[in-house]
Amino acid sequence: MRLRLPWRHLALCGVAPGRRATSSVPAGVQSFVPASSTIDAHALERLQAFFSRATRLFVITGAGLSTESGIPDYRSDGQWEKQGKVHWLVTQNVDALHSKAGHQGLTELHGCAHRVLCLGCGAMSAREELQxxxxxxxxxxPxxxxxxxxxxxxxxxxxxxxNxxxxxxxxxxxxxxxxxxVAGSSLQVYSxxxxxLAAADQKIPVAILNIGPTSADHLTEFRVSARCGEVLSVIQPH
Structure with a gap:
């Protein structure tokens, strides 16, 4: 199976025993990404099992993806969406990276900096046009x-x-x-x-992939402290 990332291609046949995810962040943007320890095979296998059990995955993303400058396209050439694995994607980012990557089932929770909204009538236009x-x-x-x-x-x-x-x-x-x-978000913002909180009330299992602790660690099945690009590039959509 081939997984696409904006800066490289990886040919994978599952996570081999003892495999460690290696750095996938372009050298030019390393300074924007917090330091993290190398994820081990056990953590990868546990996260892979979580993905494999899910059939309608709800994804929340944050700045931890954007800081790696070119989000990992973990849809595997569309396979995540074609297989119905990812039910809906919610991003707190406003940089349009997910929409540029081609995600269809997407809510930009905090809006998008590439759009302009009229406060009078609600008309929407492109930021490029306004520029x-x-x-x-x-x-x-204007x-x-x-x-x-x-x-x-x-x-x-x-x-x-x-809204x-x-x-x-x-x-x-x-x-x-x-x-x-949850991928790349500390969830410090209530939005x-x-x-x-709703997922916990509904007893929906939660996994968090983020460097460092989050506000929802006590609500999760487990948390993996690692870079999103390194981990999602080796997770299979099945």
Whole structure:
């Protein structure tokens, strides 16, 4: 089986006994990724077993993926979604990496910095389009083309609240799932943490893959402290 990452390809036939995941982070971005110990075969096998048991996986991602600068495409050329393994993906990031990777079942919980939202009428446009208008109107600030309202990035900033409809939609996807994976998030922000509380109430098993402790460690089946790219690149979608 071949798993795609933006910076390399790996031909894998399962995790061999005693195998350790090795660094998959480009040299130029090592400084952005926290130090972590090398994950051992036992931790890999335990996480692989968790993935293998799941049939409708609910995934929450955070900055731990983005810091590796090019998220690992653990769909294995679409096999994760084709097999129905990943039921829904929720990201707290606003950088559009998951949508660029081609994920279909995706909720950007905090919005996307590549979109612009009109605070007056709700019209949505591309950030790139607004940048062109900035260049043409500078030093003025362009208003919404539909109603003349104030524009802002379609992002939930600190102090803002996530749209209620989005939260309800994600809760509904969680109810449909049979396992939860948290990848690269410490869950210190309630907007994502709330879904771990809900998963615990619904007795949905949870695994966390993150460097360092998280706010939901007490709610999980187990936690693996390692880099997401190194681990997800050797996990099989079956």
């Amino acid at each position: 062109k208008r900035f260049a043409g109107l500078n030093p003025g600030v 208003p919404c083309k539909d109603c003349g309202g104030i524009l802002k990035q379609d992002v939930t900033f600190f102090g803002d609240t996530v 209620r409809g989005t939260v309800q939609f994600v809760h509904e996807r969680l109810v449909e799932s049979d396992a939860v994976l 994502g943490y709330r879904f771990l």
